Amino acid sequence: MSATTLAASKAVAPPRSGIILPALIFIVFALLPVVAALTTRQYLVDVGCRMMVFAVAAIALDLLVGYAGLISFGHAAFIGLGAYAVGILSAHGVGEGLIALPIAIAVSMLFAWLTGIVCLRTSGAYFIMITLAFGQMAYFIATSLAPYGGDNGLTIAARSTIAGWPLLKNDRAFYYFTLLCLLAAYLFCRALVGSRFGRVLRGGKENAVRMAAIGFNVQRFRLVAYVIAGGLGGLSGFLLANLTEFVAPAYMSWQQSGELIVMVILGGVGTLDGALLGSATYLLAEEWLSGFTENWKVIFGPILVLVVLFARGGLIGLGSWLRRRVFHA
Amino acid sequence: MLERAPSDAVLRLEGLRKNFGSLAVTDDVTLDVRPGEIHAIIGPNGAGKTTLINQISGVLSPDGGRIVFAGSDVTALSADARALRGLARSFQITSILPGFSVLENVALAVQAREGSSFRFFGRAAAETALNAPAMSALEQAGIAERAHVRAGELSHGEKRALELAIALAMKPTLLLLDEPMAGIGREETESQVELLLRLKGQFTMVLVEHDMGAVFALADRISVLIRGRLLMTGSPDTVRTDPQVIAAYLGEVVG
Numbered sequence: 294m295s296a297t298t299l300a301a302s303k304a305v306a307p308p309r310s311g312i313i314l315p316a317l318i319f320i321v322f323a324l325l326p327v328v329a330a331l332t333t334r335q336y337l338v339d340v341g342c343r344m345m346v347f348a349v350a351a352i353a354l355d356l357l358v359g360y361a362g363l364i365s366f367g368h369a370a371f372i373g374l375g376a377y378a379v380g381i382l383s384a385h386g387v388g389e390g391l392i393a394l395p396i397a398i399a400v401s402m403l404f405a406w407l408t409g410i411v412c413l414r415t416s417g418a419y420f421i422m423i424t425l426a427f428g429q430m431a432y433f434i435a436t437s438l439a440p441y442g443g444d445n446g447l448t449i450a451a452r453s454t455i456a457g458w459p460l461l462k463n464d465r466a467f468y469y470f471t472l473l474c475l476l477a478a479y480l481f482c483r484a485l486v487g488s489r490f491g492r493v494l495r496g497g498k499e500n501a502v503r504m505a506a507i508g509f510n511v512q513r514f515r516l517v518a519y520v521i522a523g524g525l526g527g528l529s530g531f532l533l534a535n536l537t538e539f540v541a542p543a544y545m546s547w548q549q550s551g552e553l554i555v556m557v558i559l560g561g562v563g564t565l566d567g568a569l570l571g572s573a574t575y576l577l578a579e580e581w582l583s584g585f586t587e588n589w590k591v592i593f594g595p596i597l598v599l600v601v602l603f604a605r606g607g608l609i610g611l612g613s614w615l616r617r618r619v620f621h622a
Numbered sequence: 623m624l625e626r627a628p629s630d631a632v633l634r635l636e637g638l639r640k641n642f643g644s645l646a647v648t649d650d651v652t653l654d655v656r657p658g659e660i661h662a663i664i665g666p667n668g669a670g671k672t673t674l675i676n677q678i679s680g681v682l683s684p685d686g687g688r689i690v691f692a693g694s695d696v697t698a699l700s701a702d703a704r705a706l707r708g709l710a711r712s713f714q715i716t717s718i719l720p721g722f723s724v725l726e727n728v729a730l731a732v733q734a735r736e737g738s739s740f741r742f743f744g745r746a747a748a749e750t751a752l753n754a755p756a757m758s759a760l761e762q763a764g765i766a767e768r769a770h771v772r773a774g775e776l777s778h779g780e781k782r783a784l785e786l787a788i789a790l791a792m793k794p795t796l797l798l799l800d801e802p803m804a805g806i807g808r809e810e811t812e813s814q815v816e817l818l819l820r821l822k823g824q825f826t827m828v829l830v831e832h833d834m835g836a837v838f839a840l841a842d843r844i845s846v847l848i849r850g851r852l853l854m855t856g857s858p859d860t861v862r863t864d865p866q867v868i869a870a871y872l873g874e875v876v877g
Contacts, residue, residue: 481742484742484743484744485742485743487745487746487747488741488742488743488744488746489738489739489740489741489744489746489749490739490740490741490742491742491746492726492730492733492739492746492747493730493733493739495721495722496719496722496730499719499720499721499722500717500718500719500720502681502713502717503713503717503718503719504702504730505680505681505700505701505702505705506679506701506702506705506710506711506713506717507705507710507730507731507734507788507792508702508703508705508706508731508734508735508792509702509730509734509739510700510702510703511702514739517740
């Protein structure tokens with residue numbers, strides 16, 4: 294019957310993004326230092342590293358925005374907490390990464406848990422405002438930490454050691470360490486969204502009343518997702534502090550939180566790949582456009598407006614739209 | 623307790639009250655639902671039928687009275703806690719997960735009662751332990767051949783059937799059906815009645831419905847609700863011939 298073939302053609306595979314695009318992105322990241330060495334453009338390593346650091350935070354934010362339906366406007370706080378964990382430990386002579394990394398993640402998760410309990414009592418615009426408020430709270434606490442540089446921030450004496458070995462001192466080694474962290478974070482999130490847990494999260498975004506009617510306390514799942522995203526933010530902060538060998542309150546400013554949201558929306562919400570692509574594109578645009586003018590956001594702003602207006606699925610959505618056009622033509 | 627209820631009642635409402643402002647939408651309702659029966663709740667628009675269902679399922683909390691389900695007081699429990707105790711419901715306005723496949727809609731209901739959902743690895747969509755019971759619930763509801771379609775693309779009648787499949791997959795002690803025939807065609811209504819007749823005896827059901835043909839074909843007992851108050855509870859024959867019910871409600875339909 295034609296009706297059944299129609300049904301079959303419209304059949305949906307459960308959400309599972311392609312393998313080609315992320316593989317391509319990771320291959321490009323892996324080859325970047327080689328290209329940089331061949332073309333003697335060493336700054337490429339630095340730019341690539343920044344992209345990956347923020348990609349870790351962006352995929353965590355996409356977990357909240359795209360899968361749990363929670364628009365968090367305070368995500369930079371987790372980056373800042375992770376970074377300050379490294380800075381403060383280092384100021385007290387603890388430069389060991391095997392200590393600093395778990396602490397950076399744990400502190401961010403704890404903050405996410407404590408604030409998440411409060412934030413998740415609200416929804417919609419109120420959730421955005423209250424996450425923003427907690428983010429700003431963390432920011433002002435950081436500015437008041439006089440022993441750790443206050444407003445001016447804190448310079449870190451040296452990058453974290455791994456089991457006492459200064460492995461990350463080498464820029465290229467640090468680059469590949471960051472790549473490994475990003476790959477692990479990405480694979481973890483990808484497994485998560487397809488798992489039982491992720492399915493409940495997605496279901497709660499679609500229809501929370503229905504989820505309650507079949508027996509799910511959706512808020513509990515959202516809180517766990519919030520804590521996981523916080524932990525990944527902490528990981529990103531650990532990497533950022535080591536990349537720049539510097540920690541400042543600006544890491545957790547609301548502008549930084551906003552930039553993370555822009556990265557996720559630019560790439561395409563709810564795809565994880567979009568967050569990878571979005572953070573890379575955003576930082577590339579910053580790098581490139583700021584070469585023309587200091588006020589590069591004047592150019593970037595309208596581009597973002599166009600993306601939101603005409604490519605609702607972000608760059609990922611634009612890509613699949615183009616693919617459809619090409620194959621149908 | 624003033625009234626003696628059968629001790630084995632699946633659901634018992636005791637003096638349930640709910641006000642919206644000064645309007646009493648549930649006014650001292652006391653009734654019991656016996657194991658295995660289909661208990662219909664009828665009444666004109668605005669009688670407070672959906673409000674009553676919402677209080678039973680835990681979406682609304684009553685202002686007074688008690689709800690006793692399967693022997694324990696559930697008045698203070700949340701909707702999801704009641705669902706896990708075996709209370710399944712369908713909605714007057716269909717409530718499904720439109721972006722999920724039909725099968726996944728049902729598999730989630732299986733997942734809710736089977737084991738932990740705090741599992742972060744392994745593809746849930748590929749779990750046979752969840753998909754097999756989901757598939758058999760879809761077969762029971764008669765839409766198994768639509769299992770892999772996006773739920774949002776189903777026809778209205780099929781969405782109704784999906785809601786029923788979700789409820790069946792919960793292996794409920796009590797099924798609350800809020801106007802399952804609303805907005806579907808004659809033929810689909812007939813097949814829905816047939817389906818519910820097949821399920822009769824396997825599940826205890828509370829049925830809120832406007833289609834009197836369906837109500838009299840299915841119900842073992844009928845409660846009549848008028849402006850929040852329970853007018854009477856009785857067998858279909860008693861209700862059909864009751865002068866008060868005819869005057870207040872049925873007159874306009876049957877007469």
